[in-house]
Amino acid sequence: MSDGHIAWMLVATALVLLMTPALGFFYGGLVRSKNALNTLMMSFAALGFVGLGWALLGYSLAFTAGTPVIGDISHALLRGVGLEAQGEIPQILFMAFQGTFAIITAALISGAIVERMRFGAYLAFLTLWGLLIYAPVAHWVWGGGWLADLGALDFAGGTVVHINAGVAALAAALVVKQRRDYGRQAILPHHIPFTLLGAALLWLGWFGFNGGSALAANESASLAFVNTMLAPMATLVVWMALDVLRTGKSTAVGMATAIVVGLVAITPAAGFVAPLSAVILGGIAAVPSYYTLLWRARTRLDDSLDVFAAHGVGGMSGALLTGVLAQQSWNGVADGLLFGNPRQLLVQAIAVLAVMVYSGVGSFLILKLMGLVATLRVSPAVESVGLDVSEHGEEAYGSGEGAILVPSSDLVTAGSAVAPAPRSLRISGGDA
């Protein structure tokens, strides 16, 4: 342990935590204004629910020896997680850094079920998913599990985070089913500047995500950091070109999406490929995600904010290209197909498939079982009025017109939040 390593990892942890609210803004801008708060809260809620689940149990399931499939509960409730060294940093910091990954991974799924899922059911799913799906997969790849033994390369979470979340999102969209208006009316983003702001903050946070995944302030962190800058640049340029070739215009939503796809794709490769390879990887990765997105919108599959196209497909491109472009002279670990090691591509493919099957089937089962004991969707009436007012009793863009203050004495006597309706219509004086 040294001060330098610890200082960088403290900053990296904060950067990754910022990505979850950033994701909230990215998603929040893409939905209709009547669901803006609900969508933002789906990401923000993950900070509490998944974060606590991680500290109390998930960390132990992921990062204790246990079996090749799952860890044990010896670190449950943070028992034995202290200031002792875990690599170059104190274990307690390692736990926090990994916790920020669990949070954003679970929050990513929300993009598939916005504008229709009951908030309570979502919170339950989110919490269970963090423990039952995320923790085991993190154990397989990073916690000394079977994919680590096999030699799968995943620098910062192409399989653990992005394929995992992308396929879970697909399962969630299938179980929760499409929005009532989907395919019947045009559903437009209500605030694209939020989406661009979210993409910018995600990129900033991703320097901590990939750079921090070296778990030290060293050469590997520098390589991952620079590749995190280069790859999305290439994705952005290729994406804009595809947009222009198809419609004659480049788009803001397209640009925000391209940045995320590039970041997703470089995630597994960040510390394993040469900078020029990162540019190539970022450019190539634009194509499959771009066309998956176009295809998805023509189907009945309402993965509303295209989590699968961006994170599932982007993650697959990145994980497989890692097996092609990895270079031992840069990473000191393994070569890929282009550098004389075809086996690496096979190992990457096995990792991709294993995570797809486990996450897809597991997430599907969790939601189906939850559906037996609880209602997953809001009623049609709530869906048409919007989830902000119905689920949260708030409006994102309320003008205050027509808002009447309920005196606190009424609340006490009525014993509920609903006071008797006044006979006449009164307009409140000030701005509510």
Place this chain on the structure above:
Amino acid sequence: MKLIIAIVRTEKLNDVLEALFRAEVRGLTITPARGHGGETEQVETYRGTTIKMELSQKVRLEIGVSDHFVEPTVEAIMSAARTGEVGDGKIFVLPVERVYRIRTGERDEAAVTPVA
């Protein structure tokens, strides 16, 4: 000629437009509106402040029609905007003294007849 003013639920607007186009009613103006029609007030809470939203978001449509188009227009709006709950809105039919089409200077019936 009549002026039809309809106030409908925001979330029903698309259904209403679809019904109107199917009834071959073309040419209309819509404006966002807020109003109160006896529906239950939505309770909202912001920190310690609890409020009741007395005005709910509605859409107001204005359609100038010739006399024989009044019934189909009212029918279309009525069936498309109805949910059965309080707050479905109102339809007003008003007499109109004169109508001009600005582009051509045509007046009355000719001015509210869509261009073929």
